Amino acid sequence: MSIVAGAGHSGPTTADGVLPVDDHAEHPRSTPAPVRTPRTLAAAGDLLRALAAPVRIAIVLQLLVSDRCVHDLVDALGVAQPLISQHLRVLKSAGVVHGERRGREVVYSLVDDHLAHIVVDAVAHVEEGR
Template sequence: MATAEPDDIEIVEHTRDPFAATAPAAVPDKQTLVAAGELLRALAAPVRIAIVLQLRESGRCVHELVGALGVTQPLISQHLRVLKAAGVVRGERNGREVLYELVDDHLAHIVVDAVAHAQEG
C-alpha cells in the first residue's frame, strides 16, 4: 500500500506470507552431488584445510608444509595423497622434490569461507 508523504516520497509496504509455498531450488544431478560430497569430505580434516590455506599463496614442497604446519612429513604426505585423489591439489616433480599446488582457486575460496564462518561463531 502506498501513501504520499510531505516530500512526495512514496512508501510501499510489502507483505509476504511466510508460510506461502515457494518454488524449490534447482537440484543438480546425483553425480554432481556425489562429487561435491566427496570434495567436501576431502577438505574435512583440519590438516588438509591448513594445507589448502598454505597452497593458496603459492605452490609448496612437502618439507615447506612440514615446517609451516608443524606436523610430520608422513602425515603431510598422507593428507596430500587424499587431496590429490580428490582433485584438490596436483604435484609437479622438480628433481627430488614435488611442488604441490591447488588445482583451482575455487577450492581456496571454499576453505577460506569455511574458516571465516567458523571464526564468526
C-alpha cells in the same frame, strides 16, 4: 536499473526513488533450487569429505598463499612428513591439489581457487562466531 539508498528510507530504492517490488516477500524461498543429479551430489560429498580434516584445511590455506613442497608444509604446519604426504595424497585424489616434479622435489599447488574459497569461507564463518 541500479539500486541506491533512498533519502529518508533505510531500504533500497531505484535510481528514480521508487521502491522496488519484491514478488517473493511472503515466500522468499518459493522458487525451488535446481535439481542436481545423484552423481553430482555424490561427487560434491566426496570433495567435502576430502576437505574435512583439519590438516587438509591447513594445507589448502598454505597452498592458497603459494605453491609448496612437502618439507615447506612440514615446517609451516609442524606436522610429520609422512602425515603431510598422506593428506596430500587424499587431496590429490580428490582433485584439490596437483603436484609437479621440480628436480628432486614435488611442488604442490591448488587445482583452482574455487576449492580454496570453500575452505576460506568455512574458516571465516567459524572465526566470526557464526
